[in-house]
Amino acid sequence: MKKNIAIIMGGYSSEVHISLKSGNVVYNHLNREKYTPFRVHILKEKWVVLDDDDTEYEINKNNFTFLKGITNTKFDCVFNAIHGNPGENGMILAYLELLNIPHTSAPFYQMALTFNKRDTLSVVKEYGIKTAISVYLNKGDVINADEIIAKVGLPCFIKPNNAGSSYGISKAYTKEEVLKGIETAYKEDSSILIESFLNGTEVSVGVIQYKGEIKVLPITEIVSENDFFDYEAKYEGKSQEITPARISPEEKSRVEAVAKKVYQALNMRGFTRAEYIFVNDEPHFLEINTVPGMTLQSILPQQAAVAGISLYELFENAIEMALK
Known part of the structure; x- marks a missing residue:
């Protein structure tokens, strides 16, 4: 008997339109012989x-x-394609x-933890994972730009603590820009x-988890046409995404080991994509994305393709892992 799969998409954040694109790609690449997929829009309203036919x-x-009519449909599994909140x-x-419905992401606590940078x-x-030097602020805190610059230096990056797709991120070269x-x-x-x-x-x-094992996908090198890998670079073609990355075998081995260690340390399940920067040949962790983009242009599907994994296989594996 075919499983009913809810593909949840949309959300309450600035990433709603990207999420809808990701969700529709998943919807179009599920095996109809095994699954009955449903597009589920989770929106504020x-x-x-x-x-x-878009009937709701x-x-x-x-x-x-x-x-629908007299038929009440239950879902066997939820495919999570909601970026952000x-x-x-x-x-x-x-x-x-709470409803005992399997889903394709990590447990809620791990997701909450990793959403907080x-x-x-x-x-x-x-x-022991290497990272950048950082300063954390809450809204209402006294802002001492000179102290911040003394600690992190210039240029520096300013990021929302809980947001994705590079919304709200800027690179500052001066105190005024900070x-x-x-x-x-x-x-x-x-x-x-x-x-x-x-x-x-x-x-x-x-x-990702693939056929019961933790699998590191082929690595992508990011070469942004903009000053950094911002929204335009990610979604509007203002970057080169080169897979496999042009790094040495030693760098490849190091970042694969670190990426696997991060996945395990954070108790992840399902999909993740994390960013690293090499400083003196050592990978420094930037952040992790636990609902990576699944559009045809997104990085993780590109990496899966290089690994010989089709979108049909990628999405079916996620569902089967969740059901088990």
Whole structure:
């Protein structure tokens, strides 16, 4: 009997449109002989299932089912394609776990932890993973730009603590730009992270559970046309994404070992993609994305293709791992 799969997409953050694109790619690449997929839009104003003609059916939030005519449909598994809140921060996953519905992401606590950049850094540092120097601020804190610059140096990066797709991130070269960057980051989140600039080759490393094993996918080198790997570089073609990365065998071996160690240290499951920068041949961890983009242009699907894994295989594996 075919399994009913809810592909949740949308969300409550600035990443809603990217999430809808990712979710539709998943919907179009599921094996219809094994699964009956449903597009489920999780939006601030509504939770609905969409038919192929875009007719909407309201989700019953009491049990995550929906009624079409006299048929009440339950889901056997949820494929999480929500970037940001509430999919990537664990909120909706806690709800699904209360309902005992399997999903393709890590448990809600791990998702909440890794969505918080500061807390993620605090964990990986305990495992000896190299990172940038950082300063953490909450909205309302006194801002002493001179002290910040003395600690992290210039240029530096200012990031929202809980956000993805490079929304709200800026690179500052002067004290004035630091202050402006803080203001920009606070528009996305009430807590922010200011990090030292790491000068070196940037790579993106996908790590997934594949057929019961932790698998490091082929590494992607990021060469941004912009000043850094920002939203335009990620989604509007303003970067080169070279897979496999043009790094030495020693660098490849080091970053693969670190990426696997990070995945295990954070108790991850399902998909992840983390960014690293090589400084003196040593990979420095930047951040981890636990609901990476699944559009045809996204990095992790590109890496899977180089590894010989089709989108059909990638998505089916995620569902089967969740069901087990």
